[in-house]
Structures are given as structure tokens and as C-alpha cells.
Amino acid sequence: MKSILVLCEGNHCRSPIAEALLQAELGPEVRVESAGFNALEGQPADLQVQQVTREHQIDLAGHRGRQWTTEMALRADLILVMEEYQKTMCEALVPSVRGRVFLLGHWRADPPRDIPDPYGLGLESTRLSFELIKQAVATWLPRFQRTQRSV
Numbered sequence: 001m002k003s004i005l006v007l008c009e010g011n012h013c014r015s016p017i018a019e020a021l022l023q024a025e026l027g028p029e030v031r032v033e034s035a036g037f038n039a040l041e042g043q044p045a046d047l048q049v050q051q052v053t054r055e056h057q058i059d060l061a062g063h064r065g066r067q068w069t070t071e072m073a074l075r076a077d078l079i080l081v082m083e084e085y086q087k088t089m090c091e092a093l094v095p096s097v098r099g100r101v102f103l104l105g106h107w108r109a110d111p112p113r114d115i116p117d118p119y120g121l122g123l124e125s126t127r128l129s130f131e132l133i134k135q136a137v138a139t140w141l142p143r144f145q146r147t148q149r150s151v
Contacts, residue, residue: 005076011036011065021137035068048126080104082115107139
């Protein structure tokens with residue numbers, strides 16, 4: 001696993017959090033990037049997201065929203081999305097990525113596996129999404145470590 005692409009709607013809330021958490025855990029050997037299907041291009045992460053991530057010693061001040069591209073999808077070994085419809089859309093737009101697109105919450109034991117978008121819903125919604133993303137990332141880590149050891 002050398003490249004992970006994390007997608008959400010605006011690349012403003014959920015995918016920047018997941019990108020930061022994954023990158024911190026996987027280190028520089030794995031390239032983790034994020035983007036949005038309808039990105040707020042060039043915009044910083046949502047202020048409430050920045051507040052919540054700072055509470056967890058994660059600095060997203062340098063993040064800027066990016067629009068996803070076909071090229072991003074094609075070069076990623078794994079694509080993680082927040083909601084089932086995003087998986088369907090990604091596979092429809094770039095059929096060759098089928099089998100590499102998964103919900104970030106795919107391995108969660110309890111539904112929902114989708115990660116709700118907290119944009120504009122207040123600080124508590126942002127905290128809930130952060131916790132769900134953190135839990136989902138934790139469920140992926142053993143799978144990455146197993147893959148990295150076998151290389």
C-alpha cells in the first residue's frame with residue numbers, strides 16, 4: 001500500500017480529518033491525500049473541524065480543499081469514501097477503480113458504516129464525525145500493517 005485517496009463531498013470536513021489521522025499512523029512511506037467530489041477548492045478546513053482536530057493535537061491550518069480528479073483515483077492503491085453513494089459515484093465515473101473503493105467505515109462492527117457530514121450542523125456533530133472517523137481509521141490500520149509486512 002503506497003497511496004491512499006480519501007474522498008468526501010467538499011474536502012472541508014471529513015476527508016481532511018481522515019487524511020491527517022491516516023498519515024499520522026502510516027508515516028511517510030504511504031502517501032495519503034484527500035479531495036472532494038464537489039470540493040471547496042482552495043478553502044481551509046471548516047473552522048469547527050479545525051477546532052475539534054486541535055483538541056486532539058491535529059493541526060489542519062494548512063489544509064486547502066481540492067477537487068478530486070480521475071488521475072487521483074487512478075494512481076491510488078486504495079480509495080476511501082464516507083458514504084455509500086460516493087462509492088457508487090466513484091466507481092461509475094472511473095470504472096477501473098472497482099475493487100479499490102471502500103467505505104471508510106467498511107470494517108465498523110456496528111452500523112451505520114457511512115460517516116455523516118457535519119458541515120453546518122454545529123460543534124457536537126463535528127465531534128461525532130471526528131469520533132466515527134477515528135474509529136473507522138483504527139479498523140483499517142491492522143489491514144495496512146499486515147500488507148506492509150508482507151511486502
